Amino acid sequence: MLPQQRRTQLLEFVTSLGLPTLAGLQWHWLDQALIHPSAHLDVDNDRLEFLGDAVLRHLVTDFLFAAYPTASPGQLTVWRSHLTSDRYLASLAERFDLERVLVVGPTVDALGRPRRLADAWEALLGSLALSWGEATLPRLHHWLDPYFRATVEELQRDPAAHNPKAALQELTQSRWGILPEYRVVSQSGPANAPQFGVQVWIQGQCWGEGVGSSKKAAEVLAAKAAWEALQDQ
């Protein structure tokens, strides 16, 4: 049995989620989903995250397949990458203030926060799957499809805003069947605060350039510039 205080806290949390039903919820799974391994308790959410990750991927895939019957697999893959990314899952977790019910250890770092929230969100879906059995997917669709739909609509309006590298890749693949090439062209600044300059090349031409504190950050900026330049073509 869970302590009364934890049970109250969890009940308040799941009530706020807007699930289609609370019937069948198994509190010990829900509790476990919201215990990060850093807490070093007897149970944690790592196995539930393993399960929930696959449930989520199936759910998102199902949704995209049915909602966008004429979209290419390449396009669907770009959207799926977004809807299953740590960043997106962390944003859903934040929307419901999952952090207030997440048990963590005393030494967790701020850098790992998005990953921690995303993992707990996946574990939450895993705990619902164990509670609901065969009714899981329809119930999760009822609950989460509206969020997925709104997000895909945003991506359709402005694909480059969310994941410029994926948007650029999708564009070059569909137009020319090739991938953009990123080249690091400069590195400056002290070792603890380096600045990287990156160019993105497509078919022998530089289409965009970016500077950032990591190669990845610079690539993202370069991709955004290139994507915008190609839109004008």
Place this chain on the structure above:
Amino acid sequence: MLPQQRRTQLLEFVTSLGLPTLAGLQWHWLDQALIHPSAHLDVDNDRLEFLGDAVLRHLVTDFLFAAYPTASPGQLTVWRSHLTSDRYLASLAERFDLERVLVVGPTVDALGRPRRLADAWEALLGSLALSWGEATLPRLHHWLDPYFRATVEELQRDPAAHNPKAALQELTQSRWGILPEYRVVSQSGPANAPQFGVQVWIQGQCWGEGVGSSKKAAEVLAAKAAWEALQDQ
């Protein structure tokens, strides 16, 4: 409507699969799952593969989670990688002689065969999911869990036989929390038939060595040697 000949062929094929039921099967989805893009017909299996890939991953994850309640997520991940690998899916497709009903173009190459069979196998699962709706996962579990179970039992008996690199990684991670390091130590032979020598180093010591016609092949042999050497520890 499918031509009578194709329908007869597909009926024979699905009958041979040992599905728990043929009720509800939608023949046009089944037909589409078994059309490779190389055939350049009006429809092909690329979207169904996108769907089936996620169904399969969910199915395998569900199975592993329930069947091995004390296994670590790391161990589950190694098994899942195997049960969702092109090589394993192609072996299932071969067991049921899927190739005889797969429509391909005239120019497909032998090298792409495992990938082609694996993709069609995933698309087949996608077509069953569209036919069966909510009943999909229980029916697929009934059909495929026995194969998954037998395969995991084999992997437990001899983890290194199937995927030596994954087995070695699992071992070094669980024992020391580190990854093995592969080093190319030699390259010889003519350009069209090179031979690579690779060593695998763990904690400052070389534990295995392999020679092969690609770096990957040499790494696999080195990993197998290292895994066996570490078993004797």
